[in-house]
Amino acid sequence: MRIDLLTIFPGFFDGPLDTSLVATAREQGHLDVRVHDLRDWSTDRHRSVDDAPYGGGAGMVMRPDVLVAAAESIWNDLAPGEPVQPPLHVAGGERPRTVLLTPRGRPLTQALVRELAGEDRLVLLCGRYEGIDERVHELVATDEVSLGDYVLMGGEVAAAAIVEAVVRLLPGVLGNAESAVQESFEHGLLEHPHYTRPAEFRGHEVPEVLRSGDHGAIAAWRHERALERTRAVRPDLLEPTDGPG
Numbered sequence: 001m002r003i004d005l006l007t008i009f010p011g012f013f014d015g016p017l018d019t020s021l022v023a024t025a026r027e028q029g030h031l032d033v034r035v036h037d038l039r040d041w042s043t044d045r046h047r048s049v050d051d052a053p054y055g056g057g058a059g060m061v062m063r064p065d066v067l068v069a070a071a072e073s074i075w076n077d078l079a080p081g082e083p084v085q086p087p088l089h090v091a092g093g094e095r096p097r098t099v100l101l102t103p104r105g106r107p108l109t110q111a112l113v114r115e116l117a118g119e120d121r122l123v124l125l126c127g128r129y130e131g132i133d134e135r136v137h138e139l140v141a142t143d144e145v146s147l148g149d150y151v152l153m154g155g156e157v158a159a160a161a162i163v164e165a166v167v168r169l170l171p172g173v174l175g176n177a178e179s180a181v182q183e184s185f186e187h188g189l190l191e192h193p194h195y196t197r198p199a200e201f202r203g204h205e206v207p208e209v210l211r212s213g214d215h216g217a218i219a220a221w222r223h224e225r226a227l228e229r230t231r232a233v234r235p236d237l238l239e240p241t242d243g244p245g
């Protein structure tokens with residue numbers, strides 16, 4: 001899969017993209033991630049990407065000209081400033097899935113992550129300031145996604161979350177053992193508790209059943225603990241119509 005990230009803080013992604021499984025996925029060729037500085041599509045000598053809001057009010061808004069130009073370049077695999085031929089999207093097809101991170105978007109769920117992981121290409125557009133000109137929502141975004149009901153300072157943290165969640169679903173990225181575990185977690189319950197050595201630590205013991213070698217009993221215990229935890233902190237997940245899919 002190829003993922004293009006558009007941001008005014010390209011350095012933000014140095015950590016997330018060079019760490020752990022994401023770094024390995026890139027080295028092994030499962031993932032081609034490219035980070036682009038939105039200012040490269042600015043046309044004035046100050047490289048500005050924002051402007052004052054029509055109608056007044058505090059703060060600044062991201063400009064549609066810069067963001068639309070950036071998206072069109074990326075869709076067509078062109079460098080900043082290279083002219084884009086009409087019809088202004090990828091020749092011979094649809095534009096790639098282009099996700100605008102925003103607190104007003106559809107909440108990120110494992111179901112959406114699975115859907116995004118099935119794409120050949122993703123474009124993740126990170127705004128800053130008080131928001132993004134509405135024409136960018138209309139002309140660029142195929143999806144508007146929120147990380148959750150709280151306000152971040154920009155889209156970068158949400159984009160990094162999408163990259164991690166999507167990359168671990170790419171074929172070949174997780175080993176077989178981890179993939180099998182993942183399937184069970186995707187059935188809509190929170191995780192059961194995990195333990196490693198020692199069997200007793202500061203007076204806290206590993207439950208006897210986990211040391212029994214009885215795999216049926218272990219599976220039943222884990223399912224009970226998962227249900228218990230889900231009931232306590234996320235009862236909404238147990239509603240048949242309202243789960244993560």
Ligand code: JCH
Nearest residue numbers: 101102103127128147148150151152154155
């Ligand atoms: C963002 C901001 C006040 C936005 C600018 C771009 C995503 N789940 C989630 N929370 N926050 C975001 C997000 C994504 C992109 C941007 N901001 C800051 C500040 C706003 O209005 C209340 C909107 C926040």
